[in-house]
Amino acid sequence: MKVCQLKYIDSMQFMNSSLASLTKNLGNNYPITTEYFKKQSYSSEQISLAYHKGIFPHEYIDSHDQFKETELPLIHEFHSILEDDQDQDQAIYKNGDA
Known part of the structure; x- marks a missing residue:
């Protein structure tokens, strides 16, 4: 999927495991x-969060305008219907200035 000049790719297409597992x-x-x-x-x-998959x-x-925010x-906007790891999400969100 491409949005403006950003291209989103599924890492599972070229890695031997999920990004979450690899990190x-x-x-x-x-x-x-x-x-x-x-x-x-x-x-x-x-530092610990830096070595994990981000959210x-x-x-x-x-x-497209939301990329300018x-x-x-x-x-609550970070909750994903695909994953339910709210503890990790909240830790990353609280340290968003990192």
Whole structure:
């Protein structure tokens, strides 16, 4: 699917597993990156979230104008009918400044 100059692709088409599964396997394999984030004053929770699949309000986006918004949508807009991981969604939303 293409919206303006953004092209959305399904990562399952060219990866051997889902993006969520692949990011769960990252663990602490990136000590240099983790140290960099620590020096930038990111919290341990923010660093941990950086190694997970992000969230995107798919059902919320229904026009090109929404890509120009400069603030996060309301938290309930991030709920997906495809996935139900509200704990992870809320943690990422609360750390949206990361």
